[in-house]
Amino acid sequence: MGSPPRWPLLVAGTLQDTEDWWQVPDAFSGEVMADVGMAGRRDVDAAVAAARRALTEWCALAPRERGILLERFGRAMDDVADEIADLMHHEMGKPLAEAAAEVARAAEVVHYFAGEAERLWTTQLPGQTPTTGSWIRPSPVGVVAAISPWNFPVALVVWKLAPALAAGCTVIVKPAIEAPLAAARVCRLAVEAGLPAGTVSCLTGDGPLIGEALATHPGIDKVAFTGSRRVAEQIASWAAPRLKALTLELGGHGPLVVLPDADLDVVAEVAVTQGYANAGQACYSVNRVLVPPELAGEVLARMRARIATLELGPMATERGLRRHHALLDDARAKGAHVEGGDTLDGRRVAPALVTGAGPGTRVVDEEPFTPIVSVVEAADVASAITEANRPDYGLVGYVCGGDMRSCLETAQAIECGTVVINGWRVVVPYAPYGGWRGSGVGTELGRPGLEAFVRWQHLRVLA
16 A cells, blocks of 8 residues: 555645644544645744735735636535545545535535625715715735634635635635645635635644644734634634734534424424534534423434434544543433433444433533433423523524414524524525624624625725
8 A cells, every 4th residue: 555645735826745744544444544734833924924925916806806716616616526525524534425515515605705705895975076975995804814623624614715715815724633634625726716826825734833823923814713612712812912803603502492382393303413413513513402391202202213213423533532421421420311322333422312411410511512412391481591591602593383473582582693493404605603602703604704804994085
């Protein structure tokens, strides 16, 4: 067997080797898939310098020209979607169908922001004469550091990359060290699509080292980060003395509020689909099903029937596997009942269903980020809403019910940036996605996601 392929850094439109390399193992065979470049501070300096040089040319392009290049980038993703999905499947273990769906939806985001780039208009507010008044014009925030996690290694890069490019920013992408290949391939596609050299760079390697170097670099104007609250607080502390702009999309603890007139088949579909997708390694997961006591038995029966048909992909990290069992051990120690959750082989686990857990039990207080769903009885809707809002998270919530007025009133009382009613599809390119409270700062996707990379200038013409 020959040596594994090398994946150098992408800086200034070219691939650059490094002194040190990181071996990416295949999630299924354990064999080395690739040697990936480990960036250092000099590489960060080079990428920032290239991004600043490219910024002048990129933001000077007419919005329509940027849109044309972004559309070309989106079509390039469409053309090699299977290749990107296969990389993701092997580097992090995501089932191939889920990986393919992630790539397809990420390409939709690129196509959407290609159109939004063309709609980034200057507005004139007339004065007393035809030549006076106010001009309100958008200007790109500058050079952006996009730091993404391993659980959605393509989507969470594209959510930052596409709107930033549409706004006229240049971007340095830092993928997670656990799953760098699919993200790096996407960055290379942007260059192959014709974006100017330096507009997109990709620095793989050690997260804390590169993260600190980017967040403290005087040439970085904004940091867009998805990951844990602990890391976000560290990034914010690095960026704050330099007054850098921030978008922080953090974890969730998704409640599903079941109203008394809900269709229980829909409840079970939402709970199981969103509770165990990506082996529970998703910030939008359903983690708590808050159900009236009289419906709990029927909901559990329907959930168990669906769970019995599941076959999950592996946990992406040994750390996640250890956390999975620690959470279940804590739940048992505190009197909750645990069904499933055993290790099957390697890092694959059976989906876990927990009942009888209450506040003070880790699995209902902390984001699990493993395939664990807790079913919690709530005496009435007010109690369910109180429990939904109790943990300091506010990313995605869910409501199932028959009467739409009751659904909407309940959804508006849940303190989350997104609430899904009678279904499970959370993300669409044209609507904002962001966390409230401890789940983050700022918004991605939709028009607000574009404006997150814009600063506004007022030209006041008086004569």
